[in-house]
Amino acid sequence: MAADQHILNYFTAMDNQGGIIVRGRTRFERLLLIGQCSVPLCVDALKAAVAEAKRGNDVQRYRDAFECIRVAAPDEPEAKWDEAWVTATEKANKAETHRLESELKGYKNNLVKESIRIGHRDLGEHLESIGDLNGASEAYIKMRPDASTQSHIQDVGKHIISILLQKRDWAAVLANANKVLAISPGSNEQNTEQPYQKMIYGLAQLGEGRYYDAAKSFLEVGDPAGCQAHNDVASPNDVATYGGLLALASMDRLELQTRVLDNASFRNYLELEPHIRKAVSLFVNGRYSACLGILESYRNDYLLDIYLQAHVPAIFSQIRSKCIVQYFVPFSCVTLDSLNAAFAKPGESIEPELINMIKTGALNARINTIDKLLVAVSTNSRAAMQKKALDSARNYEKEVLERIRRMNIAAADLEVKGSKKVVGGGGAGNMPGVGDVWMDETRRQPTSNDTMV
Structure with a gap:
């Protein structure tokens, strides 16, 4: 417990100094992922994950961290199963669940909507803290009938989205964000909720592999101060990393200049991750090998991110393909030696990658x-211009013939003029009545002979 207190004091001091601290249940997920993927950080991360799990009430998380550290470092104190803590925590969890359910039952008997809503919320937060995500989701959903204000609806939406993020159900995240986080234009709450909404959209679109849409969402997050209030979802550093990488992978040079480098609000995020800003600047200025070198030096860091890990190979592949294509654009031919010097790893050849890009149509x-x-496969510009000219001549000839035909038909009085009765005076049968107005179907305008008296 002394070690836990030291960690708490340390993070408190860092928070007071303005540091960005990751809170919430994602902290455990990040620590466990680092412990499972990083060789040099494995033991320290797993020890921190065990301590983080024991500060909460989720026994299953403690089991997960314990199983990992038991195999990785069996001699560490954290590798000894703490049966007393598990028994006490499970007992406390059951007692708290029973208490909250009893209180909620009393609120329902009293028929006080606000108390019922708060009762469902408290029960859902408790179930979420102990790892019962399905039960927590049901409790949050039951809050909806008793949500009477816009802030209540947003609170329900945020709780449900929190569960869906942990389940990695990206389609449901987008659906709920669109339904319950929408704010009417001009609302005072629109700016305060924008960072959270854009982060949620960005994470869900990233999870679905929609890199361009995700990049636009992260680039529109807005004020970093509003982002810091949602560190349990993503930190401002995460927003800078996600937005910059996804923009590099999916946007052209002009969009990178206007949407990233010239974006006044996103510039504040880039100051937190200067290597991202430098990589984007190098790409825009045509220094592709230097851009890729910076990104490669941070690849291992990206592989330890809970949201980015699965997409790092695809993102880096798209960025490399863009760099190679842009490098080749000004030339009619380039030696393979120069391409190897710019893009290939030492001792390797870029030729297999070029072959794959040619087969897929990227190059x-x-x-x-x-x-x-x-x-470069050059197109015959003269043939293309001649074909375009011939197509234009054919289209002009066809249009002229149609106009001449129309003029001849009109001159020979062979036009079929349909008529439609638009205002009725009440004539008998099919005969027009007094005051009936007839409209020419072709011209859609009344003629001088269309009014019958």
Whole structure:
């Protein structure tokens, strides 16, 4: 317990100094992921994960962390099963669950809507803290009938989205964000909720592999001060990393300049991660190998992120493909040696990657294996211009013939003019009545002979 107190004091001091502290249940997820993936940080991360689990009430999380550290470092004190803590925590959890359910039952008997809503919320938060995500989700959903104000509706939505984020149900996250977090334009709450909404949209779109949409969401998060209030979802550093990487993977040079580098609000995030800003600047300025070098030096850090890990290979592959294509654009042919010097790893060749890009259509070129050249497949500009001119001439000739035909039909009085009765005076049968107005179907305008008296 002394070690836990030291950690608490340390983070309190860091928070007082303005440091960004990750709170909530995602802290355990991040520590456990680092413990499972990082060799040098494994033991320290797992020890911290055990301590983090024992500060909460989720016994299953303690079991997960214990199983990992038992295998990785069996001699550590944290690798000894704490049966007393498990028994006491499970007993306390059952007692608290029974108490909250009894209170909620009393609120329902009294028929006080606000008390019922708060009772469901307290029960849901308790079930979420002990790891019963399904039970917590049901409790939060039951809050909806008793939510009477916009803030109550948003509170329900945030609780439900918290559960869905932990389940990684990205489609449901987007659906709930669209339904319950929508705020009418002009509302005073719109700016305060924008950072949270954009982060949620961005994470869900990232989870679904929609990198361009996710990049736009992260670039529109807004004020970092509003983002810090939701560190349990993502920190401002995360927003800078996600937004910059996804923009590099999905946006062209012009969009990177306008949406990222010239974005006044996102510039504040880039100051937290200067290497992202430098990588984007290098890409915009055409220094592709330097850009890729910076990103490669941080690849291991990205692989330890709970949201980004699964997408790092795809994101880096798209960025590399863009760099190679942009590097090749100004030239009709480039030697493979120069491409290897710019993009290949030491001792390796970029030729297999070029072949794959050509097959997928990402690169419009051919490889000359004899001269060791990458040659652009140039289109015949003269033939293309001639084809365009011929197509324009054919379209003009067709339009002229149609106009001449129309003029001849009109001159020969062969037009079929349909008529439609638009105002009725009440004539008998099919005969027009007094005051009936007839409209020409072709011209859609009354003619001089259309009014019958």
